[in-house]
Amino acid sequence: MTQKRGAFITFEGCEGAGKTTVLHHLYHMLEEQGYKVLKTREPGGIEIAEKIRTIILDPVHTEMEERTEALLYAAARRQHLVEKVVPALHEGYTVLCDRFIDSSLAYQGYARGVGIEEVFQINKFAIGDYMPDKTIYLDISPEVGLSRIKQNSDREYNRLDQEKITFHHRVYEAYSMLLDKFPNRLTKVKADQPIDQVVQSVLTNIEDYLRGIEE
Secondary structure: OOOOOOEEEEEEEOOOOOHHHHHHHHHHHHHHOOOOEEEEEOOOOOHHHHHHHHHHHOOOOOOOOHHHHHHHHHHHHHHHHHHHHHHHHHOOOEEEEEOOHHHHHHHHHHHOOOOHHHHHHHHHHHHOOOOOOEEEEEEOOHHHHHHHHHHOOOOOOOHHHHOOHHHHHHHHHHHHHHHHHOOOOEEEEEOOOOHHHHHHHHHHHHHHHHHHHHO
């Protein structure tokens, strides 16, 4: 098959939504269909951003101020974008990214109280015109997501795991607001289904989008 141009597809959701697992399955499925696919994550994906990730998510750094946190995420995002994502898009890859700008809007902008518009402007400076082409939002309640995390001994323990349930409810509220703010870009998929059903729903959405840009 011929792939005319790259597409930037991001995956969003509250803690325990299953983004990493779903992305992993989608990566292999799209590869089997003949797509050039790159998978990556935020914060991280390249050496500098991974080092910033360590600083942000270190459970010891409880004194980190909200705006400092927002700026660090934006800095990691910029370096990851210019070093890894943009070159891949120019080479025709479909880039699958675990989190991007919407996470900052939800977590720092709304849940931390910095302001969605304020964080959006910080990130516009960081990413320029490179907004995601398509975003899959995996919808799951904070209670179910956090319960999944407790049962997953392989998952890293990070600073966000120290937050109270009220914080995670605010993140969930923020994503509902972002679905209204970016209805053409964000697609909601129920994530409290069996994993194979979630993966199939996401695959159908992504296939429809990719076919649309290839026509």
